[in-house]
Amino acid sequence: MRNNESKKCTKQKIFEVSAKLFSREGYNGVSMRKIAKEVGIKESSIYNHYKNKEEILTSLFDYWNDTLTIYRPSEEDIEKMLDYMSVEDVFKQLVIGFGKSLNSTLDSIAKIIYIEQFRNEKARKLMLENLIGESSRFIESVLKIMSRKKIIRAVDMNLIADEYNYTLLALSFEYAHAVNDGEDAAPVIKKMFRHISFICEYLKPI
Amino acid sequence: MRNNESKKCTKQKIFEVSAKLFSREGYNGVSMRKIAKEVGIKESSIYNHYKNKEEILTSLFDYWNDTLTIYRPSEEDIEKMLDYMSVEDVFKQLVIGFGKSLNSTLDSIAKIIYIEQFRNEKARKLMLENLIGESSRFIESVLKIMSRKKIIRAVDMNLIADEYNYTLLALSFEYAHAVNDGEDAAPVIKKMFRHISFICEYLKPI
């Protein structure tokens, strides 16, 4: 029992420390020694938990993929939200809920995806398929629900989903920088909300 | 003379090879040996042209900064363009002109900025100040000219400049991936133009 707990604890520590270090220095900028030192063990001990360095990175990406898929609200959830919330508040809630679902490890992993997207195949896939593709399709499905309920006017939903999504993606880079540099992230959040207001103004029925 | 020419040529080769390799593997993923091998010289010879590895990276960022500042059309240029072009065509021309100004080395440097923005201070500055800040202010100044000429309706120009710019920035990431993977970049260009059409539709005088 104690064995299992301490095993889990050390592996978890390696996991979180790696996320933090990779997000600051990039995968190739962090050595197994640095990770071991920060965890408080010898580098050779890492190999009892992970096969090699690459497997640590892969486990980070897998965690991101699993967690973020679970978070996204279902179509039923959206329907319910629209019963008592405005279009604008639903979109704002999606951003707030997404932000709240991110612990500091997930924040770090997001940055690792940004950094490694041109070098690592898994990171590239997460960027293009998850952060761009799936997100856009999700927003398009939300727009379809709103259209069915006739609370937004007729628009090119694929286009508006892209407009909504790409700007938020770029702003999430700016957000990562603010958090990174220990600056106030409020101005970026404000920009996100201003963007949502702009889209909702466009969507308003005439 | 011949000395000068060959010197310039080797230095230029180091410059271009480094841009290519850094953009693929990241700064920390490329060794001086790899660069030397690809150039066709010994690694020690690099130090006759650059003080160290960091100076190669810095020179790449300086080149980006100098070139892109020179490219951006002046307010007078914009005024002239508007004499015989529509609002939409001016914006499309800005994207096309920007694209044409990029040789393959500048394409690579853009990717290096994306990769290194969270690790390298110069890259971070270029991302936040040049690609986000300056670009947005430039578009805002273009919108002001259009507004003065009364060819667009009254809007929050700071907001629209951000809407215009952030989506294009995110799409430029997708563009970099397409070029990177040897895929067809046309669908991304099409998305850029669709975005511009959307913004111009919004700007149309009533």
Place this chain on the structure above:
DNA sequence: GTCTATAGCTAGATAGAC
């Protein structure tokens, strides 16, 4: 300005004691 040779260091990974 390029070369050979090498210093001096750090990397990822493994063997075997406890």
Place this chain on the structure above:
DNA sequence: GTCTATCTAGCTATAGAC
């Protein structure tokens, strides 16, 4: 499961011959 010790390979950078 963690440790010490160590291997091999790779790294940046320099010295000095040509």
